[in-house]
Amino acid sequence: MIEQTAKVVSTQHGHAWVLPLNLTNCNTCSNKTGLGCSNALSFLTSSKAKSEPIYVQNPLHAKPGEAVVIGTQGNTLVMYSLLAYLLPLVSMLVFAILGGQVFQVLNLPHEAGATLAGVAGLISGFKVANWLAKRMHHANETMHPVILRHTEHYIYPANTVSQA
Template sequence: MIEERGRVLSVEPGAVWVETVRSSTCGNCAAKAGCGQGLLQRLGSGAARGFVRALTDRQWQVGDEVIIGVPEDALVRGALWVYLMPLFALFVAALSAQALGAGEPQVILAALAGLAFGFVLLRWRAVRASHDPLLTPQVLGAAGFTGVPLTQL
């Protein structure tokens, strides 16, 4: 389970909205010089805070510090879908067009159409997955007090 600490911003029936502080591990990574994420972090283009809807069966108050979690396998499957599905659709469309004897411009257009189809398929999968409680962040419990307020992390 991948866990993150956050503060409850609002409460709805069966769920809460949690504000998390995004932490970067770019200072510890060996590839920080060539990494786009590290560059974006240094430039300050990413928001320092994230807002997540997490399911819960307990009653929480606004301002409570909680631990939210997502199953690791859900994260891995999601990453595979995001990275591989559009690429797979691109290659299938391009190779199919080539096998049918299309010229280079048609193969390129087929590849672009396959890529677009891959993104559409990815969007369809994301909408379906958004209703799956196993893929939605869950509130695991109250965060233990560490002596450091969440705003200073």
């Protein structure tokens, strides 16, 4: 189970819209003083990263403003990652090989055919991945994120508490 802390924004009919809280181990990105998260193209991004609300199941009937822990199955993340990264890449390679071969048979520059077909394959791979992800999301209820629990606020760190 992959977990993330979030804040409930609104609720409706057993579901909730939650906004993930950006909790990191270091504050380098938020301080902008360290080099840990910076890169040469950092000027292209906004100064504050904006999170999009996520629609989740709400079996705990959490109310707006509450901090909760949301979770999703690990295999769901793997499946969506394969769809987002592997499918478009494989599609691009297959289209590029076929496009190069077709242009070569037509006595045209096969590099141009491979390039054009590769771009078309990449775009179609993204479209197919999006379509499959939507179908999987609607077909399988276990792939939906869910509110697992309210966040616990500990007074003492776990390593300072002695076992009795």
